[in-house]
Amino acid sequence: MSAASQARKRLGPDDLEIVAFEKGHFTSYSACGIPYWIGGAVKERDALIARTPEAHRDAGILVHTRHEVTAIDLDRREVIARDLDGGGELREGFDHLVYATGAVPVTPDWARIDGGGVFGVQTLDDGTAIHAWLESDPKPRHAVVIGGGYVGVEMAEAMVQRGLAVTLLERSAQPMSTVDPDMGERVGEAIRGLGIEVRTDTHVQGLETRDGRVSAVVTPGGTLPADIVVLGLGVRPNTALAAESGIPVGVTGGLRTDLQMRVVGPSGHIDGLWAAGDCVQTVHRVSGQPVHMPLGTHANKQGRVAGINIGGGYATFPGVIGTAVTKVCELEVARTGLTEKEAAKAGFAYVTASVESTSRAGYYPGASSMVVKLIAERRTGLLLGAQIVGREEAAKRIDSLAIAVWNSMTVEEMTALDLSYAPPFSPVWDPVLIAARKATDAVHAAG
Secondary structure (H helix, E strand, O other): OHHHHHHHHHOOOOOOOEEEEEOOOOOOEOHHHHHHHHHOOOOOHHHHEOOOHHHHHHOOEEEEEOEEEEEEEOOOOEEEEEEOOOOOEEEEEOOOEEEOOOEEEOOOHHHOOOOEOEEOOOOHHHHHHHHHHHOOOOOOOEEEEEOOOHHHHHHHHHHHHOOOEEEEEOOOOOOOOOOOHHHHHHHHHHHHHOOOEEEOOOOOOEEEEEOOEEEEEEEOOEEEEOOEEEEOOOEEEOOHHHHHOOOOEOOOOOEOEOOOOEEEEOOEEEEEEEEOOOOEOEEEOOOOOEEOOOOHHHHHHHHHHHHHHHOOOOOOOOOEOOOEEEEEOOEEEEEEEOOHHHHHHHOOOEEEEEEEEEOOOOOOOOOOEEEEEEEEEOOOOEEEEEEEEEOOOOHHHHHHHHHHHHOOOEHHHHOOOOOOOOOOOOOOOOHHHHHHHHHHHHHHHHO
C-alpha cells in the first residue's frame, strides 16, 4: 500500500488506475504492534490500522480484501484472484505489477495438526485469531512459545501479561540469536525475571491434541502442557506464487530487485514488474551479501521507492544494515550491522569491545545501566556492527551507531562524535563514545 499511495500522489485516477488484492481483512496496519495489543498495552485492535480499505478507496485505490491471487500470467499480463468469501474468480490486467506478498511463518510439519490453538504471528488476521482464542471457553492457562527471536520474546511477554503460565523454547544456547550469545544471555535473564520458563538447546518433536485443541508440546526433555502454541521460528519470503508464475527467485528465497525495486531476472529487470517488502532479498551494505531481512522499516521504504518510480519519479533503495530494536519488560535490546558470527561468515577479521555505563549521569535520579558492544574490523577499525542491552533510554542509542555503520565510519572517528550531553540524558562521556574509545584501543592492540 506504500507503493500504491506513492504512485497515486504522482498520477491521478485518469492517468493510472490502481487495484490492490489482499487475502486478509485489513490494509496498512502495524504487524509489529500485534504483541502489544495481545498483551494489553494497546487497548484496541483498530489502533494498529493506519489506513482502512475504505480510506484507500476514497483516495482512488481500489482494494479487494479477502481476495487471494492464485496465478500471475506474465504473457497475458494479468492476475487471477479468488474471492474467499463470495466465491468466484476475478481477472485483472496490468501494465505494472507490484508483488508485495510479505513473508510467511516457518511452520514445521509437526505444527500442522488437526486441531486449533497453534498460531503464527504475521498478519493482523493472525493477531485477531490469537486474541479470540485467548478469550475462548475454556480460557487457555498454559502457553508455549516456540522460538526466542523478536516475535517469540514479545509474544511470551504478552502471554504473561494476559495471566498465562508461559514456557519459551529455543533451539540455540541463548534466546535472541540476532545478538551475540554474551548479549543474549542478558536477555535470557530478563525473560526468566518475568516468570517465564526458558528452555534453551531444545527442539520440538511434536504436538498433542485433545477435543480438537492443542494440549501439549512434546520435547526430548518431557511433555509440556499447552492450551495455546505460538510459533516464533522465523519467516521465509512468500514467493511460491512468483516461482509458480516463472518469476525468478534469489538465493535467499526472496525476489531479486534492482535499486529501483524492479524485479531482476537472468537478463536484467523485468519490464513492469516490481517487488517490495518481506518477499524480496536485498544487499547488506557491510557484508555486501544478499540477505532476507523482514523488517517493517525496509518494507515501507521499498514500497515508497517502487511507487515513486511507477508514478514517473525516481528513487532508489540502497540496501540495509539490519538495525532493529525490541524490549523485554524493562530491558531494551538493539542491534545494527553485523554480529560476530555474521562478520566471520563475511570474511572479516575483527575485534570487539564491550562497556557497561549508564543512561544518565550517575548522580542524576533514574540513571540505569546498559552494555554497549562494538565490532570493528581488525586492521582498519571500520565499525562492522553494534549491540546494546540495557534499561530505559538505552536502546535508541543504536541509531547513532547505525548512522556510523551506514556511513562506513571507523571507531577512531567515532571517538570525536559531537554527541549531546546534559546530566538528565547521558554521562559526560556517552556510552557510545566510551565504547568507541575501547574499540579503538582494541584495534591498535591487534595491530
